[in-house]
Amino acid sequence: MDRQQEFVLRTVEERDIRFIRLWFTDVLGTLKSVAIAPAELESAFSEGIGFDGSSIEGLTRVYEADMIAKPDPTTFQVLPWRGEHHGTARMFCDIQTPDGEPSMADSRTVLKRALAKGSEQGFTFYTHPEVEFYLFENPADPELPLVPVDTAGYFDHVPRGTAHDFRRAAISMLESMGISVEFSHHEAGPGQNEIDLRYADALTTADNIMTFRTVVKEVALEQGVFASFMPKPMVDQPGSGMHTHLSLFEGDRNAFHEPGAPLELSQVARSFIAGLLHHAAEITAVTNQFVNSYKRLWGGAEAPSFVCWGHNNRSALVRVPMYKPGKGNSSRIEYRALDSAANPYLAYAVLLAAGLKGVEQGYELPEGAEDDVWELTDSERRALGIEPLPQSLDGAIAVMERSELVAETLGEHVFDYVLRNKRQEWNEYRGQVTPYELRRFLRVL
Numbered sequence: 001m002d003r004q005q006e007f008v009l010r011t012v013e014e015r016d017i018r019f020i021r022l023w024f025t026d027v028l029g030t031l032k033s034v035a036i037a038p039a040e041l042e043s044a045f046s047e048g049i050g051f052d053g054s055s056i057e058g059l060t061r062v063y064e065a066d067m068i069a070k071p072d073p074t075t076f077q078v079l080p081w082r083g084e085h086h087g088t089a090r091m092f093c094d095i096q097t098p099d100g101e102p103s104m105a106d107s108r109t110v111l112k113r114a115l116a117k118g119s120e121q122g123f124t125f126y127t128h129p130e131v132e133f134y135l136f137e138n139p140a141d142p143e144l145p146l147v148p149v150d151t152a153g154y155f156d157h158v159p160r161g162t163a164h165d166f167r168r169a170a171i172s173m174l175e176s177m178g179i180s181v182e183f184s185h186h187e188a189g190p191g192q193n194e195i196d197l198r199y200a201d202a203l204t205t206a207d208n209i210m211t212f213r214t215v216v217k218e219v220a221l222e223q224g225v226f227a228s229f230m231p232k233p234m235v236d237q238p239g240s241g242m243h244t245h246l247s248l249f250e251g252d253r254n255a256f257h258e259p260g261a262p263l264e265l266s267q268v269a270r271s272f273i274a275g276l277l278h279h280a281a282e283i284t285a286v287t288n289q290f291v292n293s294y295k296r297l298w299g300g301a302e303a304p305s306f307v308c309w310g311h312n313n314r315s316a317l318v319r320v321p322m323y324k325p326g327k328g329n330s331s332r333i334e335y336r337a338l339d340s341a342a343n344p345y346l347a348y349a350v351l352l353a354a355g356l357k358g359v360e361q362g363y364e365l366p367e368g369a370e371d372d373v374w375e376l377t378d379s380e381r382r383a384l385g386i387e388p389l390p391q392s393l394d395g396a397i398a399v400m401e402r403s404e405l406v407a408e409t410l411g412e413h414v415f416d417y418v419l420r421n422k423r424q425e426w427n428e429y430r431g432q433v434t435p436y437e438l439r440r441f442l443r444v445l
Contacts, residue, residue, distance in 0.1 A: 020041060094106060151190045245334050273365055279357065
């Protein structure tokens with residue numbers, strides 16, 4: 001037993017933890033959980049906990065049903081909303097087959113595999129997500145129109161506003177679990193909020209995002225409202241994205257930074273951006289996995305609809321922010337298409353794979369777009385070589401189906417499942433209007 005496992009066992013005893021929840025994520029990004037008693041913890045560390053994998057979305061087929069959840073002791077945290085007395089803690093799990101091999105259908109394993117490929121090239125992948133979500137009044141009838149908790153806008157300060165108290169409670173809870181928050185504020189839509197998590201390696205960030213969603217939902221329940229990460233819950237208001245800042249480090253050195261270069265971007269950074277642009281259409285069914293996602297991408301309000309990059313251009317798919325010129329560790333890029341409802345493990349895996357492909361192959365970065373891309377005409381965009389992102393889930397699936405990069409990154413099992421599931425979703429919901437989608441998705445997302 002290693003030191004981290006010993007720490008968990010000691011903490012469980014000292015803090016009177018009565019339940020340990022083992023968390024993992026299915027292919028669609030839904031959090032799954034099983035609770036064990038403290039007496040089972042040592043066995044869980046050594047042998048894992050068996051469960052029926054065929055009942056989990058995309059995990060395994062019926063005739064391969066037996067799976068093992070192996071807790072990662074480095075992710076141990078006490079759940080503050082369960083109280084101090086007879087408390088509850090959680091750990092994320094890696095999913096294995098009965099013979100101890102990593103499950104190829106486990107989202108966390110997919111990201112670990114992509115990170116290992118980056119590590120072989122000397123890179124550590126860091127991410128910093130800006131997570132947007134809506135707060136709505138809790139209606140007695142889900143068929144009634146959505147009512148945001150306020151009518152405020154971007155950065156508005158609302159005296160005694162519901163969102164202030166909500167963000168404070170959510171951030172306090174996140175910080176108590178060791179998840180650092182950098183910023184929080186009201187976003188542009190009524191009842192829309194943003195909380196930005198601090199930079200971390202991509203696996204830690206993905207775990208933190210899954211915890212973040214749970215915390216936000218728990219605080220909403222406590223305060224008598226409900227929170228939604230749905231990409232476009234209201235047709236006439238901005239959608240909710242998860243703009244994510246990305247960087248590669250080689251040891252302690254930021255591989256994206258080069259003093260004196262244009263925008264202080266190294267050749268690695270420029271090729272990484274080129275990789276993201278080149279493969280953007282292929283990865284969109286992963287980063288934007290719902291029918292409703294495309295109502296956000298093509299709904300205006302600074303949503304990135306076209307494949308281009310630019311400095312400080314919020315209409316571009318990839319933006320190069322420069323908040324702190326000359327500070328090497330701050331050099332990064334921002335990918336703006338991600339939904340707040342994406343599976344973060346799979347999304348970060350394909351983003352890293354696309355960027356690394358650009359670095360490996362030495363992709364050339366095209367000229368940046370500094371004009372508002374939405375304001376350009378179709379002919380002007382064509383003249384600049386700016387292509388649109390897929391305009392529907394069906395279009396995104398068609399492009400992804402031909403992608404060797406996505407197939408290799410996700411693995412055969414996950415790739416095939418995503419294609420089947422998203423085709424089914426498209427066939428089931430195409431042509432339906434947002435209120436119909438709300439009944440299907442709002443309570444889930």
